Amino acid sequence: QLQVVESGGGLVQPGGSLRLSCAASGTRSYYKIGWFRQAPGKEREGVSWITNSDGITYYSDSVKGRFTISRDNAKNTVYLQMNSLKPEDTAVYYCVADLWGVDWSHNSDFEVFGAWGQGTQVTVSS
Secondary structure: OEEEEEEOOEEEOOOOOEEEEEEEEEOOOOOEEEEEEEOOOOOOEEEEEEEOOOOOEEEOOOOOOOEEEEEEOOOOEEEEEEOOOOHHHOEEEEEEEEOOOOOHHHOOOHHHHEEEOOOEEEEEOO
């Protein structure tokens, strides 16, 4: 099995920055690991992922150029550096590990992916 735990959320002013962390533990490997977010009343959105094998990254159009995903293999930790934050980035951010090779663009049910965290709140407000 694989467990993931997020940290790093909080309250930040528009234009500010936050870094989210996702620590993975367990014996199961994953294909991709990344982040979804969900704002009240809105659909869950896949924000970014990184592949385990070769570090290929993906960003949704809404965060491209502002967010950067990275990983520290020695620490089994993935980071999401969020810059130039906007009020519309306000959401609960979930770390998700893809154990099966799932199509991230057509799935948002975490059970399909295999492992996910409890979420961390990011609030962008003045």
